[in-house]
Amino acid sequence: MVRTLLIRGMLVGVAAAVLAFVVAKVFGESQVGLAIAFEAAHEAPGAPAEPEVVSRTVQSTIGLFTGLLAFGVAVGGLFSLAYAVAQGRLGALRARTTAGLVALAGFAGMYLLPSLKYPANPPAVGNPDTIADRTSLYFAAMLIALAVVAGGFVAARRLAPRFGSWDAALLALAGGLVVIGLAYYALPAADETPEGFPADVLWRFRVDSLAIQATLWATVGLLFGALTERANRPAPVRAPGATPVSTLVGEAPTAPGGSPVATGA
Amino acid sequence: MAHPGVLDAPAAPAPLPTIPLSELAPFALFGSLLALVLLYFVGAEQGAVSLVAGSNVHEFVHDARHLLGFPCH
Numbered sequence: 001m002v003r004t005l006l007i008r009g010m011l012v013g014v015a016a017a018v019l020a021f022v023v024a025k026v027f028g029e030s031q032v033g034l035a036i037a038f039e040a041a042h043e044a045p046g047a048p049a050e051p052e053v054v055s056r057t058v059q060s061t062i063g064l065f066t067g068l069l070a071f072g073v074a075v076g077g078l079f080s081l082a083y084a085v086a087q088g089r090l091g092a093l094r095a096r097t098t099a100g101l102v103a104l105a106g107f108a109g110m111y112l113l114p115s116l117k118y119p120a121n122p123p124a125v126g127n128p129d130t131i132a133d134r135t136s137l138y139f140a141a142m143l144i145a146l147a148v149v150a151g152g153f154v155a156a157r158r159l160a161p162r163f164g165s166w167d168a169a170l171l172a173l174a175g176g177l178v179v180i181g182l183a184y185y186a187l188p189a190a191d192e193t194p195e196g197f198p199a200d201v202l203w204r205f206r207v208d209s210l211a212i213q214a215t216l217w218a219t220v221g222l223l224f225g226a227l228t229e230r231a232n233r234p235a236p237v238r239a240p241g242a243t244p245v246s247t248l249v250g251e252a253p254t255a256p257g258g259s260p261v262a263t264g265a
Numbered sequence: 266m267a268h269p270g271v272l273d274a275p276a277a278p279a280p281l282p283t284i285p286l287s288e289l290a291p292f293a294l295f296g297s298l299l300a301l302v303l304l305y306f307v308g309a310e311q312g313a314v315s316l317v318a319g320s321n322v323h324e325f326v327h328d329a330r331h332l333l334g335f336p337c338h
């Protein structure tokens with residue numbers, strides 16, 4: 001069962017990466033190009049040109065796709081494991097609703113919340129000497145956000161019997177926002193945009209980054225939900241000679257959505 | 266029809282089965298490790314830390330790293 005979910009998640013991640021690549025290619029790459037042009041124009045005069053290890057053409061096509069693919073498969077796999085934990089534990093939700101919620105939580109924890117503190121930066125923005133600090137801080141923000149999101153679900157479940165599920169969810173959300181706010185207040189700010197970098201390029205690059213991540217997570221959540229609902233659907237009653245209806249129905253409570261799940265990946 | 270009550274069931278779908286955490290653990294370990302390795306190569310290799318010499322990995326996934334929001338250079 002978990003194995004099927006894990007494989008389904010990783011395959012859905014491949015599909016999500018393809019769509020994310022389309023968004024990245026159509027919208028994001030033009031801003032990357034503009035940022036690189038700014039970088040080239042503002043290099044110290046007379047400085048030797050950096051050797052191009054990988055050409056821009058490769059970086060913006062196969063390299064971009066490979067990176068998105070690896071990220072999509074990783075996200076899809078992690079998502080499916082989170083879904084396996086959430087299934088049946090978030091109240092009486094359908095598979096697609098559960099998948100949608102888990103994807104929303106993953107998007108918030110792995111991208112949206114960390115990016116509010118440390119937003120995506122195009123080439124030329126960021127001091128190469130601080131890359132180690134910036135990477136640690138970014139992953140720290142991601143870990144904090146993921147912990148807060150997961151803690152929010154646990155808290156909402158605990159509070160639900162007392163306050164009802166809607167109020168419990170709102171309380172958990174409010175608590176999570178307070179914790180995130182305090183953590184972000186304590187973390188150092190990132191402030192490395194070079195003098196004269198076009199604000200429009202920076203803004204569009206960040207919106208494009210958001211669009212790429214939103215496309216990826218939405219595809220993962222919605223497609224995974226749809227496929228899981230299809231796999232959970234009871235097998236259609238076959239023509240004469242097949243298993244009698246009474247047997248099929250009688251078996252339903254002991255294995256709701258049991259065997260069909262194991263067969264559909 | 267030995268189970269008349271069950272025949273009404275399709276109107277209200279049965280709640281989804283929970284998966285015991287003990288059954289999940291081995292997959293969670295394997296899946297998370299695999300995912301973390303992939304995330305590491307897209308998000309950090311040859312930036313802040315470097316397992317493979319040179320900068321080929323970094324340069325190859327460069328655009329994805331920037332556009333996915335990871336710190337790059």
Ligand SMILES: [Zn+2]
Nearest residue numbers: 123327337338
């Ligand atoms: Zn870079």
